[in-house]
Amino acid sequence: MHWKELLPVDRLQVRSRGLLHEYDRKVLTMLYQPLVGAVAYSLYMTMWSIMEERSLSSETSTHHQLMNMMQMGLKQIYEERKKLEGIGLLNTYVKKEEDNKVFLYELQSPLTPERFFNDGVLNVYLYNRLGKTKFHSIKSYFEIPSVNVDGFEAVTSSFNEVFTSLHPSEMVPERNSETEDILQQTDNKSYIGRNESKGVEFTQRTDFDFDLMLQDLSDFIVPKQLLTQSVKETILKLAFVYKIEPLEMSRIVQQAYIHHEVIDGEMLRKEVSKWYTFEHGKELPSLSYRKQPVTLQEFHQKVPVTEEEKTIKAFEILSPYEVLEKVSGGGRPASADLKLVEGILFEQKLNPGVVNVLIDYVMTTNDMKLVKSYVEKIASHWARKKVSTVKEAIALARSEHKKYQEWHSSKDKGKPRKSTGSVRQDKLPKWMNNKKDQTEKISEDEWNAKQKQLEAMLSKYKK
Structure with missing residues (x-):
């Protein structure tokens, strides 16, 4: 693509x-x-x-x-x-x-180090990626002691104390002279300088209902005029990073205003951080791809027809977090599961759509549980096979299903025992069924006839 x-x-x-x-x-x-x-x-x-x-x-x-x-x-x-x-x-x-x-x-x-470590997005993800010790070590590298001017008297000269103004006749160039052109900036040109970086930019998020949050906010507690454009952008960023729902964000904003009687970005970041620590402990959110890259989506601009194609599209447009949420019945995924999936995404370099197939396969065939060693073993196998699309992941899961079940039933972790001809009879995902069952209803005779026709074509091709 x-x-x-x-x-x-x-x-x-x-x-x-x-x-x-x-x-x-x-x-x-x-x-x-x-x-x-x-x-x-x-x-x-x-x-x-x-x-x-x-x-x-x-x-x-x-x-x-x-x-x-x-x-x-x-x-x-x-x-x-x-x-x-x-x-x-x-x-x-x-x-x-x-x-x-x-x-x-x-x-x-x-971004400058000061803006980076106060960003509220990048600094959170860096902390999660590096850990507490390394994060503080790098942060201290960019810190310098503040200058203490207590006891000093400011004696800096101002501009007008040093310079004087010339007579207007000495400053204004003659009309139509070369100096008049020189003083004007050249068209289609700009001066070399240090432009301030905008940092991370967010598009308007469709999965955060800002109107719902506003409806839930009480005008008696938080005046709407305090929600400036800057505050709204901060709320969207925090909702993205910490996966906060609109009604929960409304409660956080109201509580923050009650405690501080002011609403600004820095105060909101502190309040959200306190809320997240109370809800989830000290583990901070991790950075990951939200969805399968567009270049690897088979149905980005193509409409799915069969049930299998619809399943492929679903895995392509959902994030691993959303798949975990879905298989968990809509509840918040366990932090251990999120950490496991995060590791697969970055250590095994698997694409989000491929990870979605892996999550669905393992949880469906393993009584809705993600066993770390088992998941990592399959992920490693898919990484070696260079699986990059959802379709490739589904095909490999089908062809290697027997082997994966032997791995799972093996008593010696990491050492699959020799095949005995028996395989665990666990529940399978719908997409594990034969394609003919998902696409069209045909008789067994018709299916055999189609196979013979295909074999004849292959034989003719080889000749």
């Missing part, structure tokens, strides 16, 4: 939104790399290196040259590029021409 978006012959140019400093390399390496991974980090650094040859803008090249430079396939470049876009390090623009496309990659400067 990535070939529909990008081709090796498509041209590219890299530019920077503003000056990138050497200090940014440390921020990218220590704060961003743990979140996006080494490959996405390498792609950013490669683009920066290409751009450095010509200051703030590179020469035009092709994606094939970028593939050769990074020794990486186009599909992986496309996926890693998406990570940089999502975390706020890259803006991508495309212009369609007759034969191909031209991509403009605009590198964004990373």
Whole structure:
């Protein structure tokens, strides 16, 4: 699917939104790399290196040259590029021409350490990824002691104490002179500078009902005018990170205003953090792909017809969290299950849609339980098989079902015993049934006739 978006012959140019400093390399390496991974980090650094040859803008090249430079396939470049876009390090623009496309990659400067550690999103995920000890170690690296000016007297001179103004006749250039043109900024040009990064941006979330939250808020407790645009954006971010429902968020906002008599981003972050700690303990949320990448979705722009195709589409558009929630009967997934799934996503590098198939298969065949060693063994097998799509995962689960059940019934963990011809007769997911049962009702004779017809065609083809 990535070939529909990008081709090796498509041209590219890299530019920077503003000056990138050497200090940014440390921020990218220590704060961003743990979140996006080494490959996405390498792609950013490669683009920066290409751009450095010509200051703030590179020469035009092709994606094939970028593939050769990074020794990486186009599909992986496309996926890693998406990570940089999502975390706020890259803006991508495309212009369609007759034969191909031209991509403009605009590198964004990373957040300053101060903004990063007070972001409320990135700092939470970094803490979860690194752990308490390493997180505090890195945080202290970027901290410096505050300057204490107590006991000092401010003696700094002001502008007008140092400089004086000239007579207007000495400052205004003559009409139509060359100096008048020089003082004007050139059209279609901008000055080199350090542009402040916007950081992580969120689209309007369709799964958080903001209107429902507003309806539940009492005007007697929280005046609506206090919910500024900045506060609303903070609420959406916190709801995304901590998976908070609208009514629960309404209670948190009301309680926060009662305690502090003010509503702002920093105060809301503290109140949500307290609520989450009380509900879930010290474990913080983890960062993961929400859904199967569009490039690996078979039914992104295709309407499913059969039951199996509808199942594939469901696994493609749902996140692993939502699948766990669904198989758990709508309840909040257990933290141990979430941590296990999080590990599979990042350690085994399996796509979310593939993990969805794995969750459904294991829980359905194992009395709705996720056994860590069993799940990790199957995940490792799928990773070695390079399973990347939902359809591939379903096909492999069908073909290897007997083997997986032998693994599960084996008393020696990690050592499957020899086949005895008997397999556990557990409940199976609906998609494990034969395709003919799901697509069309035909008689056994018709099915055998179709098989013979296929064998004849294969025989003719081999000849």
